[in-house]
Amino acid sequence: MKKKMLTFKEFEGDVVDIYDNFKSILRIKTKGEIDLISWTIEHERPNENVSKLVNLLDFIVGMTKAIDDHHVKMN
Template identity: 75%
Template sequence: MCPLHIQACELIDGVFGTVGSKLFWTYNLEGEKKISKQIIEAIDEGKKVITFKEFEGDLVDKYDKWKATLHIEQKGEIDLVCWTMEYERPNENAPELINLLDFIIGMTKAIDDHHVKMN
């Protein structure tokens, strides 16, 4: 599992938690500082789904059309978290984003740990 270090999340346009809002993330992935500018592309509160699309940053500098969707599904008292990443590799030599997937898993576990401690 890669080390997880979110350094900041800033609102650069809009209102937090609303479609069209733009966020600026800085994070550390495997010892390297990374940036991501994302727009909240869709929110479905009833289905507990939110979609982020990167429009500027390290991912779209190397990959085309990066998008992530977070879906929370409840099974009784258990919340199941499902992340879907969509992106296009510019060529066959570009690696799959396994390190980013590890980052997202680590972030999800950290959020879960935080919520468990609060209850």
């Protein structure tokens, strides 16, 4: 089994202006012809009044599905 990992650390921008210590991690495990993808988002909300990252999670899920659809069409 092959394992790959990418870590995205934000240093500036809207997300960093609102959330502390923002980092996202993409992990890919390959088993034969199948790639298993998982995302982890690490962040700290400065207080309970700051909203959760639901919209960002929806975007990441949609983007991952679109990439998968693209690769399925290529094969």
